[in-house]
Amino acid sequence: MKLSLRELSVSFRDPDGRAFSALGPISFEVAAQQFVCLVGPTGCGKSTLIRVLAGLLPATSGSARCDGELISRPMDQFAIMFQDANLMPWRTVLDNIALPLEIDGVPRASRYETVRALLPQLHLGNFEASYPAELSGGMAQRVALGRVIVQAPRVLLLDEPFGALDALTREKLSLDLLRLRQRNVQTIIMVTHDISEAVLLADRVLVMSRRPGTLVEDIAVELPRPRRSHMIYLPEFLRLAKRVRESIETLNSL
Amino acid sequence: MRKKSHDNTENRKDAARVAAALCPVSPLLTVGCLLLAWQWISAREFISHILVPPPAEVYQAFIDSLADGALVKHASVTLEEMLYGLLLGVGVGLLIGYAIAKAPLLESILSPIIVAFQSTPIVAYAPLLVIWFGSGIASKIVTTAVIVFFPTLVNTIVGIRSVSPNLRDLMRSLKAGRWQMFRHLEAPSALPVILAGLKTSTTLAVIGAVVGEFVSQGSGLGYLVTSARNLYNTPLVVVAVLTMTAISLSLYGLVAYVEWRFLVWRRRPSL
Numbered sequence: 391m392k393l394s395l396r397e398l399s400v401s402f403r404d405p406d407g408r409a410f411s412a413l414g415p416i417s418f419e420v421a422a423q424q425f426v427c428l429v430g431p432t433g434c435g436k437s438t439l440i441r442v443l444a445g446l447l448p449a450t451s452g453s454a455r456c457d458g459e460l461i462s463r464p465m466d467q468f469a470i471m472f473q474d475a476n477l478m479p480w481r482t483v484l485d486n487i488a489l490p491l492e493i494d495g496v497p498r499a500s501r502y503e504t505v506r507a508l509l510p511q512l513h514l515g516n517f518e519a520s521y522p523a524e525l526s527g528g529m530a531q532r533v534a535l536g537r538v539i540v541q542a543p544r545v546l547l548l549d550e551p552f553g554a555l556d557a558l559t560r561e562k563l564s565l566d567l568l569r570l571r572q573r574n575v576q577t578i579i580m581v582t583h584d585i586s587e588a589v590l591l592a593d594r595v596l597v598m599s600r601r602p603g604t605l606v607e608d609i610a611v612e613l614p615r616p617r618r619s620h621m622i623y624l625p626e627f628l629r630l631a632k633r634v635r636e637s638i639e640t641l642n643s644l
Numbered sequence: 645m646r647k648k649s650h651d652n653t654e655n656r657k658d659a660a661r662v663a664a665a666l667c668p669v670s671p672l673l674t675v676g677c678l679l680l681a682w683q684w685i686s687a688r689e690f691i692s693h694i695l696v697p698p699p700a701e702v703y704q705a706f707i708d709s710l711a712d713g714a715l716v717k718h719a720s721v722t723l724e725e726m727l728y729g730l731l732l733g734v735g736v737g738l739l740i741g742y743a744i745a746k747a748p749l750l751e752s753i754l755s756p757i758i759v760a761f762q763s764t765p766i767v768a769y770a771p772l773l774v775i776w777f778g779s780g781i782a783s784k785i786v787t788t789a790v791i792v793f794f795p796t797l798v799n800t801i802v803g804i805r806s807v808s809p810n811l812r813d814l815m816r817s818l819k820a821g822r823w824q825m826f827r828h829l830e831a832p833s834a835l836p837v838i839l840a841g842l843k844t845s846t847t848l849a850v851i852g853a854v855v856g857e858f859v860s861q862g863s864g865l866g867y868l869v870t871s872a873r874n875l876y877n878t879p880l881v882v883v884a885v886l887t888m889t890a891i892s893l894s895l896y897g898l899v900a901y902v903e904w905r906f907l908v909w910r911r912r913p914s915l
């Protein structure tokens with residue numbers, strides 16, 4: 391599915407009731423099955439942008455469309471992954487991953503079957519009966535990833551999905567994500583503040599300005615797929631990472 | 645140096661183990677000590693037996709009131725009032741609490757009435773309830789319902805309002821309907837707070853029922869207390885009071901059990 395944002399902007403009210411602009415106006419397009427990473431200074435409106443695309447927040451002006459249809463509510467075939475795992479503490483791993491299926495009315499036996507088939511790939515084989523409080527941060531994120539996968543989305547919105555994890559775990563998880571994607575190629579928009587993560591995963595890296603975030607640079611990443619962790623040593627990778635970094639640093643020096 | 649700190653942690657572990665082993669019996673120890681002190685005080689007759697009857701007399705009064713059926717009769721009246729009162733008060737509290745949590749406008753409309761009601765002592769307006777609802781069981785049920793209504797209301801509002809906004813977004817993105825939102829998100833996340841409120845409610849329920857019985861006589865443990873006191877039958881008063889304690893502790897225990905049973909995810913992992 392193809393996404394297009396046209397002059398999209400969002401404003402909020404501060405506690406005194408004055409409106410301030412949190413995002414945009416920003417315009418870009420994401421082709422079907424493209425993987426786009428979004429980087430930018432903190433508070434520039436990345437999460438806000440993701441929330442608009444997820445249909446959770448209305449645009450103040452401009453529009454976001456999916457295959458031409460205006461996004462004004464949560465769309466079919468979209469899935470979102472939040473910065474923290476955002477699990478339900480009263481549900482086991484199995485029931486957390488099965489939640490989307492349960493909402494869709496899939497009978498218990500068949501949703502458990504689906505989830506159990508998925509657990510080994512998520513390295514959660516022995517934890518189906520555990521509660522979120524018993525999981526490490528990386529495991530909790532894997533559960534959240536599982537909950538996205540069972541939705542079999544065509545568009546995936548990721549808001550710093552691995553933000554709270556250490557470098558090695560996040561690299562492993564993001565490559566897991568790519569592997570799972572190969573079977574069912576989706577359009578992905580992912581927010582990250584990690585430059586090498588962005589370059590390693592994406593087809594395009596979009597750099598946003600400070601609040602209210604607008605598009606300052608659109609960098610195409612032409613590394614071969616499938617991506618491998620050793621690619622971070624390729625000259626092309628280093629050149630791209632440098633470009634992204636310089637673009638962000640220019641912002642900071644302004 | 646290292647050896648010493650090792651010993652320290654060992655000692656601490658031993659102490660923790662002893663404390664854990666004592667934990668289930670320690671309330672019994674407390675009760676046992678109180679009984680001993682009671683026996684001792686009444687045996688020495690520091691205080692007249694009319695004021696503090698010895699345990700043996702209280703026990704005799706207990707057996708007698710069991711034998712003539714009075715205790716069971718009055719206790720079951722009180723229990724019935726409490727249960728219906730809880731059902732009514734908790735039911736209405738849950739409904740209004742949920743409505744208020746979802747519609748802030750409703751809160752601003754209702755809160756003056758609610759705050760006024762809550763800041764007036766129940767004993768003061770219990771006679772009014774008797775005038776309105778008669779001197780039968782209905783007025784006691786209403787008194788109980790009114791008193792258990794507030795903790796339920798407040799805890800329901802707090803529980804529903806504290807639902808994580810991120811989980812709400814998740815449910816919306818999954819296109820959950822109103823009922824699913826309630827069933828899969830709001831109810832389970834508010835449940836711990838609501839059960840905590842229910843524990844408070846059960847202990848308040850006995851107050852409501854007994855206050856009602858004090859105001860309009862007839863039957864129930866509150867009536868038993870008044871009538872026994874009028875006959876200077878202090879042992880029977882003590883029996884009636886202890887029965888109230890037993891009833892309210894049992895209900896409390898029941899809710900605590902429900903909590904333990906249904907909030908598995910909140911149990912602390914064992915050591």
Ligand SMILES: Nc1ncnc2c1ncn2[C@@H]1O[C@H](COP(=O)(O)OP(=O)(O)OP(=O)(O)O)[C@@H](O)[C@H]1O
Binds near residue numbers: 431434437439
């Ligand atoms: N619901 C809201 N009400 C008012 N202001 C908001 C709201 N949500 C976000 N904001 C403000 O909008 C701005 C953009 O927020 P947003 O969360 O989109 O930033 P971000 O780019 O995701 O930042 P970070 O990298 O720190 O996650 C911030 O100044 C934030 O305080």
Ligand SMILES: [Mg+2]
Binds near residue numbers: 438
């Ligand atoms: Mg953010």
